[in-house]
Amino acid sequence: MSTDKVDPQSGEKPSYRKDSDHSDISRTEVENNRLTQDTALDEGQRKRLEASTRLENPLAGFTPEQLGQRGEDYCKRHGITDEQDIRAFRLGAMIAGNMNKYDTVEGLTDREKDVLDREITHKWSNPTMLYAIITICSLCAAVQGMDETVVNGAQIFYKVQFGIGDPNSQRDSWLVGLVNAAPYIASALIGCWLTEPLNKKFGRRGTVFISCFISAAACFWQAFTNTWWHMFIARFALGFGIGPKSATTPILAAECSPPKLRGALVMQWQMWTAFGILFGYVADLVFYEVPDHGIDGLNWRLMMGSALIPAVFVVALVYFTPESPRWYLTKDRHAEAYKSILQLRYEKVQAARDLFYMDALLQIEQEAMQIQQSKFKEIFTIRRNRNAAIASEIVMYMQQFCGVNAIAYYSTQIFIDSDFSEKAALGASLGFGAVNFLFAIPAFYTIDTFGRRKLLLTTFPLMSLFLFYTGFSFYIPSGTARIANVALGIYLFGVVYSPGEGPVPFTYSAEAYPLYIRPFGMSLATATTWFFNAVVSITWPALVQAWTNAGAFSWYAAWNLVGWVLVLLFLPETKEKTLEELDAVFDVPLRSIMRYGIAQAGYFWGHIILRRKMRSPTVPTSANTIEYTKAQFTKEKHHDPSARV
Template sequence: MRFTLIAIVAGLGGLLFGYDTGVISGALLFIRHVFHLGATMQGVVVAIALAAAAVGAAFAGTLSDRFGRRPVLLVTALIFVAGALLSAAAWSVAALLAGRVMVGAGIGVASMLTPLYLSEIAPPAKRGAIVTINQFYITLGIVLSYGVGFLLSHSPEGWRWMLGVGCIPGIILFIGMLTLPESPRWLAGKGRDDEARRALLYLRDGGNIDDEMHDLHQDLATTGKRTPWSALFTSRARKPLIIGVGLAIFQQITGINTVIYFAPTIFEKAGLPSASISILATAGVGAVNVIMTLVAMRLLDIVGRRKLLLFGLAGMLVTLLILSAAFMIGLHGGLALVTVLSVAAYVAFFAIGLGPVFWLLIAEIFPLAVRGRGMSLATIANWSFNMLVSITFLDLVKGLGRGPTFLIYAAMTLATIVFTWFLVPETKGRSLEQIEAALEGDAKLAT
């Protein structure tokens, strides 16, 4: 019970990520009129937070390796609170963008550090479900943001409250992290064995921790204590780096955040009658995201990461093709229904595969000595391509049309299937040390 409560509190970093990811979609319907924003500037309002997230992720690995996972998450929570309040009080486009930068930096750090922390405190048999708590919180944050957006959509100034409410998960995360221990793996890596043992005893509720401590010491003896950035590009880290960065890029260029950020805009263009109805439909899609993430949490440690990833990608490909065809054919009267159902199915397949599996795998596959920096680099790639896709989406739709735009995302999904089939291993049920030894020796994990 104690460990479950710890994992729930630690996963609140995902709630920060999810709420801000989703809330901008509803707020943007009003912000664009208040500040008279065209398609490009709407993309900038979304993308500037993503650029800041990439920068935050760039520093997260080094900071967490130096100061520890817990202190960095505490500071991150405070930054997010300040950014949410500034965004809500914005009196100009410049003030809004400044708040979005602060929020972005906070979610960039949290998105990298939360799954890292969870992976390092979780026992191997439960790691898939525990780390996926982060993904569950992301989806919960998204659907909560849609609900808040719908409730406030009838007020011209409602967008300020939408953005300001984002400070609440930041406050909860800060208070919660005050009660949690530092990562035992980080403590052991710093030679603080007594503290590592106490943290493990707390996390395992007083159970036998000798085997875990032995595995940590063996791994540390192999990796050593000096971990420059160049260690990421050595032969022992090359394969995890290719897998981690590759999945980071593919998670974005398959189009998920065009749906998360612009779903109400997509639904309006498909024929839904008002901003409120479009936000409500988006909330329904968000609910699907939460439900399927719960399903993924149940299945990841039973079915395995690789199988769920391939299944989810296949479903994403089919639904993107249907969505593209619906827009290109121009269904009369039924376009709105087909669009909503296709988007909901697409999100469901993402939530059971590429969504949780990416964050779980990057928390598992990097060697301990460079785990923080490896996850940081993968997260930088993820946010950078998130920004690229988001800032180009509306312009792509304007230049090519909605059908061809979604067809591009379908082609990227097919490429992801090929990448996964040939490179992504199965890590279910293995300790982090076993995964590291297998990938270092180029041994093939189960498929």
């Protein structure tokens, strides 16, 4: 499908072109046909589908005059009386309702046209306050990364001091894993599920403030522990900050960002988490040789406490930035929402356009929420949602069972086992952090260029290969060769993980669910990844003790092959898909998705490997979806009546 227009809020290409002069093809008319044809839906499902469809463009079907009047009415309803503001809402509503074609709207100044044009031609040109919010979100991500990795170096010291460092003791290996996993257990069982009530009560800024305050306090607490169970309690408390922070920060970035930058700015979470992981390794190395000075274990205490530094910056600065305008709308505080978004856009007409569109979306979301019943039931009883949940849970599960966090949390001990000295092992861990961060940067390009499915199908076999390589390197006799090969295998694993299974899970989960059920779906997805994170953290020391490093690495190498099969059979592509297209992609029998995966594997083997002439398999879509093709677009553009649906 090809079109030259872009949705004003999602930044995505619309499914259907609606030409203001001659086309009778409209998204609403096509979807009405779809709903009429789909007799299998009950009344509740039909209403939910219709509401989800309207969320793609809630202003479709209104004339420019009607849109302008709706903009003025919005001002009257919410006490916005300034003439310049009323003008901005009138023009902004007209632009939003015409798929952002501002050049067709009369009354804009040259300055306003220039700013609207620069949204497309210079999308990184935005007010300083927007980048202040993104800086706060990036610091939150760095907090997350440091929370995860400072323990990597600290545990080689505190486990001895706490009496749980015997490498031959099964009890000690499980306790080390349990202490390491404590925050992720808390996140999966409690923290992630606090996200919605905290956001509802305190807003996005408030939730970020509370979660980072908890993180800072817990990091400080960890530095003063003196037994393994005391450390477990402090780290368990850390999970109350990790859960809400990991879910809320991307939401804050998304709700404040302009459409053209939304994807890139939300992706900052993954990149700066990788940076925090890197900085955690730096802290481990910096404090390694600090003497006790009368305090037992001062070096590891400084390592554990250092993670509070970015959290303190967030706590100190977050309230100097505006709250999410969308959160104000949910509280019916429209004037405050307007003041907030004015700080994030150059011109009033931009702010009015985006706020008016947000409000229109919110009204339909609330309508959808009134229609739905049990959120849990909605996910598993409706095929479209169920298929999305299966795909989302697969990528979230595999983000942990690909083995990356076994390396992230235990790399220092892994390198020590491969004959590195302690300090050299910390340096080698720092190298893994650097690889993880640097190769996360290309994900900005690859995730939307190659697609989520293709990235995973390419990188899972490579991750498996490099983990097998790392594991079997432990069979090399002690010496430089073993050290070099273990490090090489781990670094190559990081190279292919960072642009693949690193950024894909959160991105995929956020877009797979329909909007009306997305918050619950994301809570489920986030809880899944933190739960299995805890499983990996707990079991790795015991796994190494039972199977040796070679066996433990081979275990996760095998899981990467399982992940490849699961992606092949159950994961539809979501790249550059609009809401309607995603409905079509997911609302098909699961066996059709599986058959496509098998056919795709056959095509790859026959056409790419054996060089045979073969027709590529057709992506399965809902039979009730009218597809708008490039050929139809070309005919319609040239006023060919036969192109019309």
